[in-house]
Amino acid sequence: MTSKLPLFLNGEFVKSKSKKTLEVTNPLSQEVLCQVPCATKEEIDQAVLSACDAFLTWKEIPPPERARLMMAYAALLKEHQEELAEILSKENGKTFEDAKGDVWRGIEVVEQAANIPSLLMGETLENVARGIDSYSYVQPLGVCAGITPFNFPAMIPLWMFPMAIACGNTFLLKPSEQDPMTPNRLAELFVEAGAPKGVLQVIHGTKQQVDDILTHPDIKTISFVGSVPVGQYIYKTGTENLKRVQAFAGAKNHMVIMPDADKQRTVENLVGASVGAAGQRCMAISVAIFVGKSKEWIQDVKQEMEKVKPGPWDSPESGYGPLISKTAKERVLSLIETGKSEAMCLLDGSNCQVEGFPEGNWIGPTLFTDVPTSSTIYKTEIFGPVLLTMNVDTLDEAIRVVNLNPYGNGTSIFTGSGRAARKYRHEVEVGQVGINIPIPVPLPFFSFTGWKGSFYGDLHAYGKQAVRFYTETKTVTERWFEGGDSEGANLTIKLK
DSSP states (O other): OOOBOOEEETTEEEOOOOSOEEEEEOTTTOOEEEEEEOOOHHHHHHHHHHHHHHHHHHTTSOHHHHHHHHHHHHHHHHHTHHHHHHHHHHHHOOOHHHHHHHHHHHHHHHHHHTTHHHHTOOOEEEEEETTEEEEEEEEEOSEEEEEOOSSOTTHHHHHHHHHHHHTTOEEEEEOOTTSOHHHHHHHHHHHHTTOOTTSEEEOOOSHHHHHHHHHOTTEEEEEEESOHHHHHHHHHHHHHTTOEEEEEOOOOEEEEEOTTSOHHHHHHHHHHHHHGGGGOOTTOEEEEEEEGGGGGGHHHHHHHHHTOOOOOTTOTTOSSOOOSOHHHHHHHHHHHHHHHTTSEEEEOOTTOOOTTOTTSOOOOOEEEESOOTTSHHHHSOOOSSEEEEEEESSHHHHHHHHHHSSEESOEEEEOSOHHHHHHHHHHOOOSOEEESOSSOOOOTTSOBOOEETTEESSSOBSHHHHHHHTEEEEEEEEEOOOSSOOOOOOOSSSOO
């Protein structure tokens, strides 16, 4: 009998009283790894109450001490990187190297959280009026919550709770129910690093548990990463309940390929960015726009994609792993079939099989050409190892295609021309731009800045924007009276 995954409440793993559980399966074999409970309303209330109590003391901990906790945590995560990657691979399906990268990109955010004292510094100005000074403090908000997706079960939780907690808040994490074992281990290591009880809570579940979080009166902020319809729901419901919300949603990321680009490097980067992680990345390149004569390279892209073989997580020969679930596989297969009536399918991975793993959620690399922007496969985030291509004559046309798309998460241009690169990054209406970089996810001293329909909110994840999201500014205006006669009542708004 498979074990029931515990909740993490008030610094301890506890067995949920919920009778509703879901199976966590290995996408490679459909083996049931554990049962994940859907936390009860009472357990969520208990988690929030514990976080509220912990906040009263944690907010008074000096920022340098919080920074030392983050340094200790980053060291532990590095020590356990391969262990975490193996857990992640088994429940998510990623190759071992990709899983290690998932963990590492999260570690980088924890390292940034260790820099929190300088990020929390306020501002000051002497003599804003005669004898009057003004200065500001940055203070934490209270209990913050994060709702994270299946595709990065280490990195995205680590985008959220280390920065929020380093700012002086406490945190409630609701990870994806499809791969919750990795986040539980992250919580365990956080306590081992020295985190006090109640600073971090982990509850599990689905929509009902999310709704309980969104409507809880004591939760101040909501951070979310996931699909467009869910992101819109999270943002609307959270803000209707007067919470600060950042909701990172879907994408349709374009790579523009100029004829003066380095052909081999461009083709290799395009293939890796489109089918890596089975295309289950919100920053994956799903559309390639070939400008001018570069369209002659499409056959080279096909040949390079044919070399990529999906397989088990622990094989060095595997280019990527299975999709997360049978449901996800069936959805992608359905979109591929739709696409065959809308464009030319140059490479079809629908019937992919991997020897020894007949139950895996396999889809091989798939390539469509001459894809119209009116097609379903163009309008839909496929979230699989599927690349769409189209041809245009000029860079201006390529920019027009990208800017008309409702999403604005990431884009890239491959070119040997500084002029073309500057024009593209200046005119394109996308929040994260790569120049000869296929997946331009910023390092954590910047922020993750999706635009348009890829993001709902004002302040983005990690970096300086995360500090602003997880804090409030208090501004003080101060005067000390000297001796002498009073000037009488000031009946104007002007400082005197």
